[in-house]
Structures are given as structure tokens and as C-alpha cells.
Amino acid sequence: RAGYTEGVRAVLAASSRDEALALVAEILEIPAEYERAVAAVLGEQIQAVVMRDPAAARDAVQALRLAGAGRVTCLTLTGPHGPVYPAAADTMRPLLDLVRVRPGYEAVARSLLGNAYLVDDLDAALSAWGDGKGGWTLVTPAGETLSSTGAIAGGSERSEETLLAQRRELRTLDEEVVRRETELTAARLRFDELTRVVEEREVALRDVDTELGQ
Secondary structure, eight states: OSSOOOHHHHHHHHSTTTEEEEEEEEEEEOOOHHHHHHHHHHHHGOOOOESSSSHHHHHHHHHHHHHHHOOEEEEEETTOOOOOOOOOSSSEEEEGGGGETTTTOOOOHHHHTTEEOOOSSSHHHHHHHTTSTTEEEEEEESOOEEEEEEEEOOSSHHHHHHHHHHHHHHHHHHHHHHHHHHHHHHHHHHHHHHHHHHHHHHHHHHHHHHHHOO
16 A cells, blocks of 8 residues: 555465455544644554454564554554543544544544544643643644543644545545546436437337338
């Protein structure tokens, strides 16, 4: 897959489909206006591989180390997944509520984004953060983050944003292809119908000509 690291590609190539189930970037459908925030929260985990279980994840990482084919982060479909801490202020919007998750991967998405909350700006983040005991990551639409440790991060565009934008463009293209194929199928059916009507009328006209010629 274009845009992914050497380690990710190596794990996907070496694992069966029932072992390496999906990539995090593939299980999340993120509106364009929230891509920067999600990319800031997930960071390199946007390229994480979702494995069937912890044993499959262990085997993939060990095989990658032995092959010297880069690094990878593996998540598991079955857990373990950490706790989710509820919001403490009305200004905190659960980031998980702003994305769509592929069915069957809700637990994975919750483990990644369950404690991430969108706020308007860093001032709102600092106001909601308090003493940091909430365990949240607060993120702004511009991709600035305030973690539970008090670390503030931000700056220019991350490479993960580009990856998410590319995924969104691919989804849009796929949807356009489906729409065009549907229109083409409908046009072909209409063409066949019109062809049948024309043929029936030509037969009727020939029958009339034959009767008139008698």
C-alpha cells in the first residue's frame, strides 16, 4: 500500500488475511474537517496493523525484527483495551463521536480515541484540563494537543494528515466509480428496452406492409 512504512508493508505481505485484519487508517472514516485532529491524536498509530489476537501480533513483530524489515505497531481486535474516561466539561466533544468506524472494529477505535476530546482551541483545552487527572488527550481542530501529562504539542502538518487525506480521496473515487457503474447499468437496461421496442415496431410495420401488398 502506497504511503505506508516498510514495516507495515512487510507485515501485510507476510501475514494471512485472517491474521492481519486491517490498518487503522482503513477502519476509520473521518470527515475532512477532523482529519488534522485525528492525525494529531493517533500519530504513527494511524499506520498500525490490527491483528487477530495478541499471539498474531507478537509473531508479526518478532518476524519483522528477525528480517530487519523496519518497525510496526500492531493492535489486536480482542484487546486488551484501556478504560475510557468521561468528559468533564460541555466544551469537550468526544472525538470518537465525530468519525465512523468499520463494523467489528469498535473496540479498537475506542482504545485509540476513547479518551480524546475535541476542544475549540488551546485556551479551552487548558481550562478543561484542570490538574490532568482526567486521563484525556484534548485536541483542537488545528491539531494542537494537550495530553494528560500536561505536554502541549502542535505545529505544521503531519505526514499522517496526508495519509488520511489520500484515504478520503480514494473513498471518494470508489464512490464515484460505483455511481458511474450504476448509471451505466441503468443506461444499458434502457438501451436494451428501447432496442426491443424498436424491433417490435419494425416487425409490426413489416406486417402492415405485407397486408397492404396483398
